[in-house]
Amino acid sequence: MNGKSLGLAAAALVAATLGTPCLAQQTSPSTEAPGQAPTAATQQAAVADNPCEIHVWPAERFSAITTGWLSGFGIAGSVADSAGHAKGDQARKAAIASALDSEGQAKALGSLDLSALLKIRPSRIVLHDQPLDRKTVNKISTRRAESSSTCYSELIVADVFYQKAAIYGRSLKTLFIFRDFGAAKDKPAIYKGWGGNGLKLFPPKEGEDVQAANNELVSVFKADFEEFARNASRPKPAS
Amino acid sequence: MNSKWHAVLWLATLFPSIAHSQVGSAAPCEIHVWPSARLNSLTEGAIWNNVLDSAITPHGTRVTERAVPRTALDPQEQRTHLAAIDIAALLRAPGAIVTIHDDVSKRRVTGTPTGRQTSSTAACYRELTIAKNFFSRSGLGGRNLRTLALYDDFGGQAVPVRSFVGWAATQLMIFPAKKPDNEAAAAEELAAAFKSNISKFGGYVFAEPRKK
Numbered sequence: 001m002n003g004k005s006l007g008l009a010a011a012a013l014v015a016a017t018l019g020t021p022c023l024a025q026q027t028s029p030s031t032e033a034p035g036q037a038p039t040a041a042t043q044q045a046a047v048a049d050n051p052c053e054i055h056v057w058p059a060e061r062f063s064a065i066t067t068g069w070l071s072g073f074g075i076a077g078s079v080a081d082s083a084g085h086a087k088g089d090q091a092r093k094a095a096i097a098s099a100l101d102s103e104g105q106a107k108a109l110g111s112l113d114l115s116a117l118l119k120i121r122p123s124r125i126v127l128h129d130q131p132l133d134r135k136t137v138n139k140i141s142t143r144r145a146e147s148s149s150t151c152y153s154e155l156i157v158a159d160v161f162y163q164k165a166a167i168y169g170r171s172l173k174t175l176f177i178f179r180d181f182g183a184a185k186d187k188p189a190i191y192k193g194w195g196g197n198g199l200k201l202f203p204p205k206e207g208e209d210v211q212a213a214n215n216e217l218v219s220v221f222k223a224d225f226e227e228f229a230r231n232a233s234r235p236k237p238a239s
Numbered sequence: 240m241n242s243k244w245h246a247v248l249w250l251a252t253l254f255p256s257i258a259h260s261q262v263g264s265a266a267p268c269e270i271h272v273w274p275s276a277r278l279n280s281l282t283e284g285a286i287w288n289n290v291l292d293s294a295i296t297p298h299g300t301r302v303t304e305r306a307v308p309r310t311a312l313d314p315q316e317q318r319t320h321l322a323a324i325d326i327a328a329l330l331r332a333p334g335a336i337v338t339i340h341d342d343v344s345k346r347r348v349t350g351t352p353t354g355r356q357t358s359s360t361a362a363c364y365r366e367l368t369i370a371k372n373f374f375s376r377s378g379l380g381g382r383n384l385r386t387l388a389l390y391d392d393f394g395g396q397a398v399p400v401r402s403f404v405g406w407a408a409t410q411l412m413i414f415p416a417k418k419p420d421n422e423a424a425a426a427e428e429l430a431a432a433f434k435s436n437i438s439k440f441g442g443y444v445f446a447e448p449r450k451k
Contacts, residue, residue: 060291062281086380091408093281094373094385097291099349101371134290207443210387211404214349 052151060131195224268363273344274317329441386436407439
């Protein structure tokens with residue numbers, strides 16, 4: 001033991017005396033505790049005297065495709081390209097599904113003013129924490145939530161897709177489906193479209209810290225929705 | 240014994256409070272560990288591609304993949320495997336008191352880190368959180384177990400002085416078992432892959448950052 005150790009001990013004592021440990025746990029208002037009913041939903045920002053509701057479901061399908069220069073050499077080149085990137089694409093899919101899990105998607109969308117972005121009447125946002133079965137998304141035309149609202153709409157996140165191409169670079173594309181029922185129970189007005197934006201940090205290399213890349217995924221996911229909402233709310237030409 | 244030691248002993252005799260503070264600072268570190276929720280899957284099959292948990296949760300009669308047991312790497316099993324690892328040595332805190340928690344952590348892998356997940360006020364406090372375990376499978380990429388973990392070193396502070404979030408992966412050759420005879424070997428392989436991923440993650444936490 002030397003003078004330096006004594007100094008450190010004294011500093012630790014001062015720190016222990018003055019330090020106020022924060023006991024707060026990280027919580028998310030947008031999901032339920034594990035084990036609760038899968039259909040449970042979190043309601044957000046009730047709008048007084050307004051019957052409008054928008055129900056939001058997260059995606060359960062996550063894809064990743066990386067193509068290089070070999071894809072320009074026909075079928076053999078494409079197969080070689082896919083084989084070369086197969087493990088990396090597996091890793092990228094898992095990374096996207098973790099950063100943008102159901103809770104992450106709900107949290108990201110819940111932080112946006114969905115009604116304003118979609119240019120619909122101010123609506124109570126209902127965030128569902130379990131995705132819809134992907135194969136039923138395009139087949140079922142009735143309301144997916146038990147609601148008797150006379151101003152009812154749905155926003156379904158159908159696919160989250162990472163793409164890297166030799167020329168165009170890396171991007172995250174998200175397929176959204178907006179279904180506006182109004183007072184009807186069936187046959188809504190549907191707008192389906194992709195939002196896509198470039199990535200600069202994602203994907204990180206193996207063994208690297210992924211915090212910045214994860215945060216980038218969340219911000220690009222939000223940007224994808226904003227792009228979709230701009231297109232969805234654009235006046236449609238009369239046919 | 241040199242003159243510096245004599246001086247320290249004299250000081251300790253004359254001022255017991257100094258000696259006490261030295262003992263206090265030598266208190267062992269605390270490492271708190273949380274398992275993740277159950278295993279997730281992202282697989283490619285003949286019909287269902289890239290749908291979360293399609294290898295685990297049956298989708299009617301259309302399941303074409305080998306089923307992954309729902310209990311594989313559940314929090315209870317993870318805790319058993321984590322207890323078998325020398326976490327203190329892995330996180331370079333020999334002699335640390337390691338507590339493996341029962342519940343699943345709410346620490347997110349996105350956003351800014353928040354405070355300690357326990358009420359401990361230890362002056363040397365660290366957290367290891369297993370965030371996700373993924374079973375990945377594709378025709379060209381094979382089968383892998385991927386683990387996403389978080390390391391938060393709080394020192395004596397209320398918020399982390401250092402956080403590291405990273406993935407580790409290990410290839411699987413047997414899991415999930417094709418036949419009932421292989422189930423024990425498959426479970427053993429999955430356990431070994433999980434432990435290997437935690438060890439790799441420990442290495443990544445303290446590795447020199449790559450030069451860009």
